[in-house]
Amino acid sequence: MSETELPDDTTLAGDELDEDDRLKPGFVRAVLDAVEAGDAAGARALVAPLHPADIADLFELTPADERDALAAALSDLLDADVFAEMNDYVREDLIDELSATQVADIASELDTDDAVAIIEDMEPEDQREVLRALDPDDRAAIEKALSYPEESAGRLMQRELIAVPEHWTVGDTIDYLRGHDELTADFWEVFVVDGRHMPVGTCALSWILRTPRDVAVADVMKRDQTLIPVDMDQEEVALRFQKYALISAAVVDRSGRLVGMITVDDMVHIIQQEAGEDVLRLSGAGEGDINEPIALTVRSRVAWLVVNLGATIMSASVVGLFQGEIARFALLAVLMPIVSALGGNAGTQTLAVVVRALATNQLTSSNTVWMLLREFRIAVCNGTALGLVGALGSFAIFRNVELSGVFALAMIINSLVAGLVGVLVPVALDKARIDPAISSAVFVTTMTDVMGFFSFLGLATLWGLGR
Structure with a gap:
């Protein structure tokens, strides 16, 4: 494995990188020096151990005129998770260099909300090209999300969720979860719906795992739930998550049918974003993003x-x-x-x-x-x-x-x-x-x-x- 010299005369191979040194000025400079010297393998060795969010931060810390070269050197590491974590302006610059097919491949690997975040800021013509390159199911889900107002629950929600009918037993639910590999892997509760696909309750995974198989889901589910209208503003959604200490919440359309869910990890970002916006607006400083043109x-x-x-x-x-x-x-x-x-x-x-x-x-x-x-x-x-x-x-x-x-x-x-x-x-x-x-x-x-x-x-x- 190649090594790249840090400015303080120490060398760190990718698998020897101390967590405290990640994204410090010396580390960032070492990666960029490796890229400038044409040592793409050395740059990848340093960056490979990083979490996708840290790789996204690396691009944000890199001067704008050096990002294209860094992206070329780290192309193998630039997966969908990295783009999902990236600052909007930085991501837009990198997306502009990709073909519609490449952007579609990235979007298809993400949950609906993250895919929408990538596509929604593109120019209309580029947006249409990317949507045409997606498979029909993904395209329909993203187009539906884009039809909702900006900064609304419909834009934030992900369609990948687990919903079961209320007449099922706990055993039926467990068999369903184990027997379908295409189901989303990231969820904390199962939504229970009636025959019209309207949410009537929720079951935490812990309840399902601790309950005998022959017990009806309707007997163990929690009927009190916080439902999010699809057109609710994201700030109001964040307030509900704070007020009711939610981990996830069902999103319903105007007829009350379950159309998606919002999870707390998305809300952490929104709460931080809204708080920062209010402070900056009071001073008239705009968005305050150092990557803004x-x-x-x-x-x-x-x-x-x-x-x-x-x-x-x-x-x-x-x-x-x-x-x-x-x-x-x-x-x-x-x-x-x-x-x-x-x-x-x-x-x-x-x-x-x-x-x-x-x-x-x-x-x-x-x-x-x-x-x-x-x-x-x-x-x-x-x-x-x-x-x-x-x-x-x-x-x-x-x-x-x-x-x-x-x-x-x-x-x-x-x-x-x-x-x-x-x-x-x-x-x-x-x-x-x-x-x-x-x-x-x-x-x-x-x-x-x-x-x-x-x-x-x-x-x-x-x-x-x-x-």
Whole structure:
């Protein structure tokens, strides 16, 4: 077996690779150096022991201009499981280099949900070519899945499942599982259906194995089950898996017939994806995927930067209304950014809590008023504390009682504004069916900036500071 030298002058053959060294910079560089040197066998020896998910990560860690050469060297290791684990953008680049027949071969080895994930992002013409290259059964299953809305249960589900009629015995079920090699190998429970193929219960594998053969499945099955409508959004599906601690769940069509199942391994990915999306949307950073094409990243970020520019101009216009007072009493210019910044921070804190509560269904129309009052009380406490600390700090530096009093009042007012808009803005956007994670931050920070400047400079003007 060939060996490839690592940068730190150590060598690791593929079967000697320490698990702690996998995917570290030295290992990745060693694989790429082997590829560059034309030592494909050496590269394969290093990569062969890796799990498919680790091989997928290896491609994601490889610079874009070196991935094609790496794919050519590791062609024997690039199986369907590796493509299923790969980042969307990286996978698209590699798929573009494959023929329709090769993509069809990969898709045919995967469960329906993983095959759909590979095919759904392809160009329509390429998609049709791949579908034509599939065998009729696989093509029909994937075309049906593609007919459902994006990010819905229909796209996530896999059609490979175990379903038995309710009149069977445990023995009939065991014989069926053992006698059909074509059945899916990955399942944790058996779905029980009636004569119309509607799910009436589930049987965990442990129950089947521990129950005498002559007992009817209907007598041991669990009748309470969580059914997932085929058009349910993936975020709502993830919430159900979290709430009810599901391992798998049946997916039903509009008539209530069993059409597929969703498993918890898919939900782990969705939960991570949805949580990450919400955080990035709050900052206007787009998808935040480092493998995303630069043009798409610029397009997604610049739009929100332009919106923020408009909001900043609005805030500056408020300051412009009080330029005479600022000119007469320059200390106002020193303190007013503090009022604005702390209001923005307080608003962002409230916003993050509310957006999460909306996403997890903790905040609904039934408890919105309670949430508003709760955040109002928190804002009163925070504003009072910040006002006192700010006033003491201002007086210690500038020795001006009136300025410190205005500063404290402005801090309290802006904290109250931050608490109110931090709740009302995302709730209003959610009612309007606009994702609050995308656009709330701009509105909240704009309002706290405007009210911060207006309250501080307005109070200073009314108080007659600097005159």
